[in-house]
Amino acid sequence: MKINTAEFIISNSDVSKCPKELLPEYAFIGRSNVGKSSLINMITGRNSLAKTSGKPGKTQLINHFKINSNWFLVDLPGYGYARVSKKTKATFQKFITNYFEKREQLTCAFVLIDIRHEAQKIDLEFINYLGENEIPFCIIFTKADKISPRKIEEHVNAYSAKLLENNWEAMPQHFVTSSTKNIGRDEVLDYIAAVNQS
Numbered sequence: 001m002k003i004n005t006a007e008f009i010i011s012n013s014d015v016s017k018c019p020k021e022l023l024p025e026y027a028f029i030g031r032s033n034v035g036k037s038s039l040i041n042m043i044t045g046r047n048s049l050a051k052t053s054g055k056p057g058k059t060q061l062i063n064h065f066k067i068n069s070n071w072f073l074v075d076l077p078g079y080g081y082a083r084v085s086k087k088t089k090a091t092f093q094k095f096i097t098n099y100f101e102k103r104e105q106l107t108c109a110f111v112l113i114d115i116r117h118e119a120q121k122i123d124l125e126f127i128n129y130l131g132e133n134e135i136p137f138c139i140i141f142t143k144a145d146k147i148s149p150r151k152i153e154e155h156v157n158a159y160s161a162k163l164l165e166n167n168w169e170a171m172p173q174h175f176v177t178s179s180t181k182n183i184g185r186d187e188v189l190d191y192i193a194a195v196n197q198s
């Protein structure tokens with residue numbers, strides 16, 4: 001899929017104030033600093049569409065971007081950032097769960113996982129939460145430039161084994177990406193194009 005236009009539409013913390021248009025919507029979620037905003041920039045080919053930072057906790061709101069005038073990409077705050085207060089965590093959790101449970105346009109959630117690390121409890125809990133709520137999702141492994149191709153394969157296989165241990169019947173659709181090396185862009189865009197046409 002070619003990206004002709006990518007425009008920022010609105011940021012907010014209230015799902016009822018998100019755009020009303022019934023367009024297919026794809027949201028990026030995952031731990032703080034996993035590379036959600038960078039991946040949105042890589043996928044759209046727009047370097048500064050979504051704000052990125054070396055420090056976790058950069059994205060704080062639900063950010064809607066309209067792509068090719070016919071679908072939305074959504075950049076979300078990260079979960080699991082240890083240095084925010086309990087109150088901030090609870091507020092965050094509420095508006096994020098509201099988003100996932102109430103946003104009817106949500107077509108697919110992309111759950112981002114840093115390819116370097118072993119499966120983390122917080123990600124598995126989030127994946128299980130999506131499953132329990134019947135929210136369609138894919139897994140996107142990020143930062144593939146940081147490890148060797150052999151390690152990438154090993155880590156993907158280990159993740160798959162972990163999900164099977166967690167009672168998933170199969171590894172969900174998944175992608176290996178690097179925002180710095182432009183890896184995985186076509187695969188993710190082709191997937192979105194195929195889902196939009198189905």
Ligand code: GTP
Binds near residue numbers: 031058
């Ligand atoms: P929050 O908004 O804070 O939740 O973070 P985020 O998930 O949006 O992460 P962001 O895109 O801001 O990236 C976090 C850091 O990781 C930045 O320093 C990025 O440059 C770096 N980063 C993101 N993707 C990649 C990647 O594919 N490879 C490498 N090497 N670094 C990356």
Ligand code: MG
Binds near residue numbers: 038077
């Ligand atoms: Mg971000």
